[in-house]
Amino acid sequence: MPQALYAFLAAQHIHYQRFDHAPVFNCAEASAIIPDLPGAETKNLFLKAGKSGRYLLICLPAAQRLDLKACAEQLQIKGLGFASPARLQQALGLTPGAVSLLAVINDQAGMVDVIIDPILLQQPAILCHPLHNSSTLAVDRDDLLRFLQLTGHPPRLLALPLLPSD
Numbered sequence: 001m002p003q004a005l006y007a008f009l010a011a012q013h014i015h016y017q018r019f020d021h022a023p024v025f026n027c028a029e030a031s032a033i034i035p036d037l038p039g040a041e042t043k044n045l046f047l048k049a050g051k052s053g054r055y056l057l058i059c060l061p062a063a064q065r066l067d068l069k070a071c072a073e074q075l076q077i078k079g080l081g082f083a084s085p086a087r088l089q090q091a092l093g094l095t096p097g098a099v100s101l102l103a104v105i106n107d108q109a110g111m112v113d114v115i116i117d118p119i120l121l122q123q124p125a126i127l128c129h130p131l132h133n134s135s136t137l138a139v140d141r142d143d144l145l146r147f148l149q150l151t152g153h154p155p156r157l158l159a160l161p162l163l164p165s166d
Contacts, residue, residue, distance in 0.1 A: 002131045005105055012150060014143040017125075023134045025097035027062040030136070039125030039138040044099040046088050050079030053111065055091050059101055059126075060117040060160050070161035093131075100128035101144060102137070104153040114148060114155040121145075121157070 009016065019037060024030040027043050041062035049056055056075075060066060072080035085096050092099070093106040104112055120126060125138040139147070148155050 002135075005102060005130055008105060009147070012147065014139065014147050016137040016139045016143075018130075018135060018137050020135045023097065023132075025133065031062070034127075034136050037125075037127055037136065037138045039127045039141075040120045040123035041127050042100070042120060044101065046083050046092070046099050047080055048083040048087060049077050049113075052077075055083055055087070055112045056080075056115055057099070057101065057104065057112050058115045058160065059120060060162075061119060063165075064117075064160075065163040065165075067161040067163045074158075074161055097133040098129050098131060100130075101126065101148065102128045102130055102139075104148065104151050106131070107151070107153065110152060112153065114153045115158050115160070116155045117160045118157040119159075
């Protein structure tokens with residue numbers, strides 16, 4: 001899978017820096033072992049949109065916690081919740097820990113909607129896993145937005161409701 005992603009990135013002249021590392025499964029682990037790459041550290045949540053059969057890939061700053069109930073109200077989606085690992089595998093061909101905006105390249109059915117907190121776009125690059133959790137790419141922000149358009153996943157920019165910091 002990553003080979004096809006890298007081929008697509010090269011063919012579309014999408015610029016990135018790559019850093020290989022031990023597998024990471026959450027933002028805290030990633031922050032501990034990934035060097036200070038230029039770009040926004042992200043948290044990527046794969047959610048099911050109630051009984052609609054659609055999914056949301058929500059991208060927000062890594063240090064933030066989404067208020068899921070307020071998000072459901074904001075989006076007017078009843079039953080918004082985390083998708084199971086089986087649904088993640090079915091929709092994006094991924095396992096937990098590998099979710100990133102680049103994963104939409106695997107959404108051939110067009111069932112995933114992308115929502116990005118606009119604060120991330122203040123950075124020159126966005127950090128993304130390339131379909132596995134043992135590498136991180138710092139992808140140029142404008143190139144990443146173009147990637148999302150090219151894959152049929154134009155992002156919705158939305159200031160997301162957050163839970164208070166601990």
